[in-house]
Amino acid sequence: MRYISTILLCALIVIGPVSAQPTDSKRLHMRTRIRPFHNVDSWTEAHFDGTLDNHKTAIIITDMWDKHWCAGATNRVQQIADKMDPVLDQARRAGILIIHAPSGTMDFYAKTPGRLLAQNAPQSVPPDSASPEELKRQDVPLPIDDSDEGCDTPGDKPHDVWTREISTLVVAPGDIISDKGTEIYDVFKEHHIDTILYMGVHANMCILSRPFGVRQMSKWGFRCILVRDLTDAMYNPASRPFVSHAAGTELVIEHIERYWAPTVTSDDLLLGLKDGPPTTSSKLK
DSSP states (O other): OOOHHHHHHHIIIIIOOTTOOOTTEEEEEEEEEEOSSTTSOOOEEEEEEEEEEGGGEEEEEEOOBSOOSSHHHHHHHHHHHHHHHHHHHHHHHTTOEEEEEOTTOGGGGTTOHHHHHHHTSOOOOOOOOOOHHHHHHHSOOOSSOOTTTTOOSTTOOOOOOOOSBOTTSOBOTTOEEOOOHHHHHHHHHHHTOOEEEEEESOTTTHHHHSTTSHHHHHHTTOEEEEEEEEEOOOOOTTSTTOOOHHHHHHHHHHHHHHHTOOEEOHHHHHTTOOOOSOOOOBOOO
């Protein structure tokens, strides 16, 4: 288990001290959780600032599918996408690399420029790592019970329904498309990426557990940050701890802040990003 003093120290060192902001960087206000006393299981919200080097930063858009088998999840993804796309446009113009990662839909993107960029990146060898299942076993148990798959729409059952990323999100020239952890690792090494911003769904499942998720990328040495207002959880309020869906999502975010990564809001991310030339964007139809 990592302790927050180490997290704070590393964050201030590797993300950068606020007094030394390089060109094309921005100040980022992050939230985390600290455990002040080792022998007391009590956590406190804490905030700290660092700098983000735009050209060493990537955004991974996680599993923002066109449709989910759970109707409630589908509706919330659309709401998130409406807010997310302008953030991506601004980040893209500021020099941040955009990764579209709608798992299980790579056939839809076969031979598209973004897919080819991922497949043709120079191959590198990532450090040894555990499987997603083993990484999950190593984690502290989640504060919610998602063993029923977390759907809050009665009668909806898991089945394959997604075919692509939701069309609300623009795929622009230079964006990468991949759902493979090793491909994304290769792209990051090619572009000298050291920091990853996570957006998308779902925080308790795919954000943490995908081969490109927070657990794996943290183990590979990348600095991970969750954009907390552009994510959601698969949580059914009929399950433990019997709170609202929004409250369940917040509990998952707090878990990530305690054990894995600090978080930031999209408003703070946008604040101060340097504008570049307008992006020529195109939606895949």
